[in-house]
Amino acid sequence: VRVLVVGLGYVGLSLAVESAKAGLETFGFDIDIKKLNLLKTGKSPVETVSNSDLKYCIQKEQLILVEEINDSEKFDVICLCLPTPLDNKRIPDLSFLIDGVKIISRLNLNQTLIINESTSYPGTTEEVILPIIEESGLVVGRDFYLAFSPERVDPGNSQFNLNNTPKVISGSDDKSIILAKEYYSKFVREIIVSSGIKEAEMSKLLENTYRHVNIALVNELAQFCNKLGVDVWEVIRLASTKPFGFHSFYPGPGVGGHCIPIDPNYLSYRVRSQLGYPFKLVELAEEINQSMPFYVVERITQLLTSLDKSVKNSSILVLGVSYKADIGDLRESPAITIIDNLISRGAYIHFYDPKILKIDIEDLVISRVPIEHVNDLEVDLIVILQSFTDIDEVLAILSKKGTPIFDTKSVNNKEYNIYKL
Numbered sequence: 001v002r003v004l005v006v007g008l009g010y011v012g013l014s015l016a017v018e019s020a021k022a023g024l025e026t027f028g029f030d031i032d033i034k035k036l037n038l039l040k041t042g043k044s045p046v047e048t049v050s051n052s053d054l055k056y057c058i059q060k061e062q063l064i065l066v067e068e069i070n071d072s073e074k075f076d077v078i079c080l081c082l083p084t085p086l087d088n089k090r091i092p093d094l095s096f097l098i099d100g101v102k103i104i105s106r107l108n109l110n111q112t113l114i115i116n117e118s119t120s121y122p123g124t125t126e127e128v129i130l131p132i133i134e135e136s137g138l139v140v141g142r143d144f145y146l147a148f149s150p151e152r153v154d155p156g157n158s159q160f161n162l163n164n165t166p167k168v169i170s171g172s173d174d175k176s177i178i179l180a181k182e183y184y185s186k187f188v189r190e191i192i193v194s195s196g197i198k199e200a201e202m203s204k205l206l207e208n209t210y211r212h213v214n215i216a217l218v219n220e221l222a223q224f225c226n227k228l229g230v231d232v233w234e235v236i237r238l239a240s241t242k243p244f245g246f247h248s249f250y251p252g253p254g255v256g257g258h259c260i261p262i263d264p265n266y267l268s269y270r271v272r273s274q275l276g277y278p279f280k281l282v283e284l285a286e287e288i289n290q291s292m293p294f295y296v297v298e299r300i301t302q303l304l305t306s307l308d309k310s311v312k313n314s315s316i317l318v319l320g321v322s323y324k325a326d327i328g329d330l331r332e333s334p335a336i337t338i339i340d341n342l343i344s345r346g347a348y349i350h351f352y353d354p355k356i357l358k359i360d361i362e363d364l365v366i367s368r369v370p371i372e373h374v375n376d377l378e379v380d381l382i383v384i385l386q387s388f389t390d391i392d393e394v395l396a397i398l399s400k401k402g403t404p405i406f407d408t409k410s411v412n413n414k415e416y417n418i419y420k421l
C-alpha cells in the first residue's frame with residue numbers, strides 16, 4: 001500500500017509517521033521546504049512525534065519526504081492534512097485546502113482513496129473537494145474513493161494518541177468506507193463509522209465548540225466572580241465534586257491553538273451563510289473568549305495601579321506563553337495579544353517558558369530569559385499566563401523576593417503574594 005500525506009504539520013506528520021510505523025510505504029509532501037529539510041534531519045517540530053520515531057521511519061525508508069510529486073505517481077491512499085485557518089476578517093480560508101486538492105487532482109487517481117482530515121464546515125469534502133477532483137472526468141465511487149476523518153490529536157496529552165483515540169470515519173459510498181476502515185485499522189484501535197460525511201465533519205466542530213462554549217461560560221463567570229468577591233476557582237472545585245452531570249472547565253487568559261479559537265467560526269460561518277442567521281451561542285462564546293486577553297490587561301493595569309505603579313515603564317515577567325501547558329506552540333496564543341498590548345502601553349516584558357525560545361511581535365523579538373537568570377530580574381509584577389512542568393520550582397525561587405504575582409491559571413495556591421484571575 002502506497003500512502004501520500006499532503007501537509008506535514010501537527011496532524012499530517014503524526015499520521016505519516018504512524019502510517020510508516022504500520023509498515024505502509026508512506027510519502028510525506030509539504031510545500032514548506034525549510035520544514036522538509038528539518039524533518040529530513042530527523043528533527044520533529046511537533047510534540048506528538050518523537051525524533052526517534054521520525055528517524056527510524058526515514059532510515060527504514062518507510063517514510064519518504066518529498067517536495068514534489070510527479071503527475072504520473074500513483075498512490076492507494078492520499079490524506080489531506082492542510083491548514084484551514086481564518087482570514088483577517090475571521091472568515092474561513094479554504095485556499096490551502098483547495099490548492100492541495102488541485103495538486104493531487106493532477107495525479108493518477110485511478111482507484112485511489114482520498115481522505116480529508118482537515119477540519120472545516122459540513123459540506124467541505126463533498127461540495128469543495130469533490131468537484132475539483134471530478135473536473136478531470138473521474139467519478140467518485142467508481143474511479144476513485146472519498147472519505148473524511150476528523151483528527152483528534154491533543155498535543156501534550158500523554159494518555160491519548162492516534163493509536164488509542166477512537167477514530168471517526170465517513171465515506172461517500174460503501175467502498176470508500178471499507179477502504180478508509182482498512183487503512184486506519186492498521187494503526188488505530190477503534191474505528192467509528194459515521195452515517196454520512198457531513199455528520200462526521202459536524203462532529204469535529206461540535207467537539208471543539210463544546211469546549212469553546214464551556215470555556216466562555218467559566219471565563220465570563222470569572223469576571224463576575226471577581227467583581228462579586230467570589231473565588232471562581234473554589235467554585236469550580238466544589239462543583240466538580242458532583243459525580244455526575246458536571247464537567248470542569250477552567251477560566252484563563254483566552255483560548256489558543258489551531259482548534260478552539262478557529263473551528264467554531266467555521267460552524268457559525270456556515271450557519272450564517274447558508275441559513276442567514278447567527279449561531280448565537282457560538283458567536284457569543286467567540287466574543288467572550290476573544291475579550292479575555294484584554295480583560296487580563298485591564299486586571300494587570302488595575303493591579304499595578306493599586307500598587308502605586310503604572311503599566312508605562314513597569315517591568316513584567318511573564319511565565320508561560322504557549323497556548324497549552326508544556327507544548328512549544330504559540331499559534332493563536334492569548335499571551336501574544338497580552339504582551340503586545342502591554343508593550344504598546346509602555347511596559348518592559350521578559351518571559352520564561354520551557355518550550356518557547358522567542359516571541360515575535362511585529363518588529364520586536366523577545367528572547368526567553370534563561371532559567372538561571374530569572375531570579376536576577378528586578379520586576380514589578382509576575383504574570384502567569386500558562387502553566388508548565390516545574391512552574392512550582394520557578395515560583396518557589398521567585399516568591400522569596402515577594403514580587404506580586406497575577407495568576408490567570410490558578411497554578412499555585414501557596415501563600416505567595418498572589419492575585420488570581
Ligand SMILES: NC(=O)c1ccc[n+]([C@@H]2O[C@H](COP(=O)([O-])OP(=O)(O)OC[C@H]3O[C@@H](n4cnc5c(N)ncnc54)[C@H](O)[C@@H]3O)[C@@H](O)[C@H]2O)c1
Pocket residue numbers: 006007008009010011012029030031032035081082083084096099100103117118119120151152153154155258259
Ligand atoms: N493541530 C491540531 O491539534 C489539530 C487537531 C485536529 C485537527 N486539526 C486540523 O487539521 C488540519 C491541519 O492542521 P495542522 O495543525 O496540522 O496544520 P499545520 O499548519 O501544522 O500544518 C499544515 C502543513 O500543510 C503545509 N501546506 C500548506 N499548503 C500546502 C499544500 N498546498 N501542499 C502541501 N502542503 C501544504 C504547511 O506547510 C504545513 O506544514 C487543519 O484543518 C486543522 O484545523 C488540527
